[in-house]
Amino acid sequence: MNKSGKLLMLGLIVGALGQNILANEKMYVVKEKGFSGEIKLEVISDDDKIKDIKLVSHNETSHIMSRAFPILKERILKANSPIVDSVSGATYTSTAIKRGVNEVYKKMGKKYGRITPRTKAPEQPIAYLETVKTDLVIVGGGPAGLAAAIAAKESGIKNVILIEKLDILSGNGKYDMNFYDLINSDAQKKAGVEDSIEKFVKDNSNSMDTPERTMAQAKGAWVLDKWLRNMGIELNHYYGKRGHMAEKDAYGGEEVQDGLEKRAKELGIDIRTSTKGLDFIMENGKVSGVKVQNKNNFYDIKSTGVVITTGGFSSNKELLKKYVPGSENFQTSNQIGATGDFLPIFEKYNMEVKNLDVLNIFPFIISHTRDLTGGGDGFILVNKMGKRFMSESISKDKRVEAANKMLEQPDSQVFYIYDQNLYESSYRLQKHTAKGYHVKADTLEELGEKLGINSEILEETILTYNKGVKGKIKDPYTEKPFKREFKLEGPFYGVQVESAVHMTRGGVVANEKTEVLYEDGKIVPGLFAAGEVTNSSAAYSAAVIFGRIAGENAAKYINNK
Template identity: 30%
Template sequence: MKKTCFMKNFVCIICTAFLIFTTVSCGKSKLKNGTYTASVYGNNDYINVQTVFSAGKIASVKVLQHSETRFIGDFAIDTISKDIVDYQTVNADTVSGATVTSAALKAAVQQCITDAGGDISAFNKPVPPKGTKKDTVTVEKADIIVVGSGGAGLSAAVTAAEGGASVIVIEKMPVIGGNTIRCASAFNTADPELQKLLPMTDTLKKAVLKAINEKPVHTAHAQLIKDVKAKYDLYISSGTSTLFDCPEWHALQTFNGGDKVADVALIRKYTENTLDTLHWMESLGMPVRKKVSQGAGALWQRTHQMDSPAGTGIIGPLYEAAVKMNIPIITNMRADKLIVENDRITGVHAVDKFGSEYTYMASKAVILATGGYANNKEMRQKSNPGLTPDMVSTNQPGTTGDGIVMALEIGAGTTGMNYVQTYPLATPRTGTLQGRARKMSGLDNVINVNKEGKRFVNEDARRDAFVAAIKKQTDGMCYDINDSSIVEVKNSFNENVETLVALGRIYKADTLAALEEQLKMPEGSLQKTVSEYNRMVAAKTDPEFGRKLFANPIEKPPFYATPRAPSIHHTMGGLTINTDAQVLDTSGKVIKGLYAAGEVTGGIHGSNRLGGNATADVLTFGRIAAKAVLKN
């Protein structure tokens, strides 16, 4: 048995060859028959690949073990494994949206070829086209055409089908899930049942009092303040000591957190329906951890966490419901034009990956759920010149603003297009959300320190304030610091924490002094910072930065530090909609037959989205759109 190891750019390849039989010539190589294995680090963990060679050919490729994200990584694995065998090439097409997984799988097979004595160049021909362009336009019909298969699109499709409508979902990417499948699955909603387990501190009371005593900016804001005050007065008179929350308070924080420029009516519609959406998703099988926390930039302890990797616990139940209801989901189908007949949207024109044309006709409506424009560098820079082309993003590559472009062509209005959010705690250089030690997305038991080992920000602040503070630190980055009490074998993205430690993406030590040394911080700096923080936890007050959120002290070894840096995350601007999710034109009139939900819309989050509000938004407004179509 022979073993070879390579370590570069977080990729470790361990190969074992066995069952070596005869030697067969293959081009310039002498490929040995037998079974070989290789292990390459993919997106979430090592992908263990078994390759069998027989008669000078690749007889089979089998992935023995992987932790790649469902609907993304497993699709790439299945597709590429088959292509490698069918076409005898490692030059199989990369699956868009799963580039890391695709590259890892192909690298593992290449290593097996090398270990078997083969020549990679003999297995490097391109995969031929798997289809051709049709000369005719294919026409498909349904009551509702949904464009996009993320959380908004699938929640709309399933809700519409539950109401008896026929639905077709089209998706331009080869995989479903949109941004939702990649998210941290944080879902904000007022939830009396779970929030009764949390205390209401004096600091939190001050936050409520400050908000309800502000001077309103307009009548809708004034009424919202009045409604929150009425609920808060009842809460105080009840004598309870548990956390105060209600849809009105969630709405007021969303409005204030977005700099008071969002549409209060849209926000109210959102917060009044989030708990119902959560319960509906649970009825479909969405696994929700029975603990409420506060996500980064959430401002309040109302963040629910899915007990599944990334957003699979959201997309999985929706997809399974769609399959049971026989809802067609057509991937690799890019919608590029809305069809208008008699001043009404009656369908969409689309093109598949071979250039064949399709028209999807809707007897009731088209629902746009195409996501935002974080990866449309021209659009985002035009909207916000400060977003330079070199800036990385947490988003999937399909977020290029397609729905906005199509709707603009038929006279739709937009709002807040200059509001683009940067997430504070992403992975440096790559911009992904992954790579952290803690299981939960909440910051209840976490502090953030700079390279000097010092706290520099209120960790429960708004995301834009958090980002601004990080950018002022050395190298524009920081570290999540937490103890082992919130660490499990795998984090919320299905990554093995110990593997991340071994790869140098997370730092771990049995003492704070040792962690400090690993991070090359000034001696005693991190120890002093954590000691000061632990005293704040006991006192429930932060005299330096005004942190409101205190759960447990950081004291249980081992201790962890995760490098974090800002990354473009969410585009708050988009199509103008009303509370029924109907798209409005530039004069504010309803465009008949056109609805929109999710990040393709604007007006809900203002200039700054609260952490945990997006997942609840896309699922809730997807349902609102479908129900409105059925009603109208």
């Protein structure tokens, strides 16, 4: 093609994409491999700088990309260089984008060398900044922290600062498919389900939570749906056992966290990302602020009240080894910020911590993406030899044992195998298959080849399974019949899985008002806590509930000063 033909082609492409390219500008399309697949970018440059970066397509987790890409784009354009800090919580995605942009810089004649996950911006000198004063500071920008900030603002607190050590908000909540333990919701009512605070308390009473905290959670769960809907957050799909999603084919976590972030920004909350809490500021036995770090900038935030919502320690191998020896060998499905930063600080000031040895192990995550996976009964677990090695029915008290059993298999490879019936009953399985995380095959032989499993033994394993379902033999691992028949006709599905530390249950002790307690049982004046940082059996919805309670009670504390 001659020069004029090339220009004509470029003009057609630009027109199709709706671009307005100036005479001295060039457009490049680059592709790089991200965490979950190919990322395609469109980069506009002039003679000496990148003018714009557009995301054309990707296979990354949507709620990560939507938060990370604008931040990284701004950093690259401001520096006019790919040598910038990755977005914390999205390192591999950031690296792919920086590599793609670096290819354009090469075409421009600028050489920045090889881009790796360790590539970062030049380090700035250490600086100690002036003290900042506010009414309330919240440490941690996950579900509990955002709920606390919103509730405090809605309770009349004028000056609220929320700090988050990562570059993006919403903690592990943004990954969640399910929003459990929600009662009196519009979706529950539409389904004809009658529920009550009393039923909730009966079902959720346990040894870790005081009766008062369980009652507070129940009352909070009763009014939570209305509070969320007033922010435009709709959980319209009810699927039993108090479980909710945004829609039948839409995760609950994205809906909730997108809505909380939007509301926090509407309220004008001072949100400071890349800002880590280092220590409490203590004055006469009460908490009156926090010491913080933003990159190499250090400063104090003085406040009347503090809410701590920093999460658990699922991503801290040292703490896992210390409190639950052996669990450090497991993956985690939690986000990278769950490192238990304030545990030593609670201990430093003699604040009570409990149950640090209690973990929530999730039975199956996808080995190469860490997504939670699975879809109910009707699957088998096999190793790469195609053999079953344990029962698929894993009770909560057997999850650590099962996780170790999976690691003991040849090359620590275990596969979750299921059929069309289970696929059709589970949106999560459908989504993962559509994204290419799970493989699909018409025959067991094809499935074995795609997953690297011995196909002959796999087929024998499933034949034995089916005999058990029909009552001809019992499951050797349970001495009971198998739960249901595994259809021998295809299509079949499978994915490599392992178990993971999903949550830590123990933490600092807080009462039903979310007030933190000293070891002697006295209240720590000025300090409130919610979410996974606290000692609690509850999870996602409870983080939002107790975050809201923390914000409201912190507001009362501040207004009484």
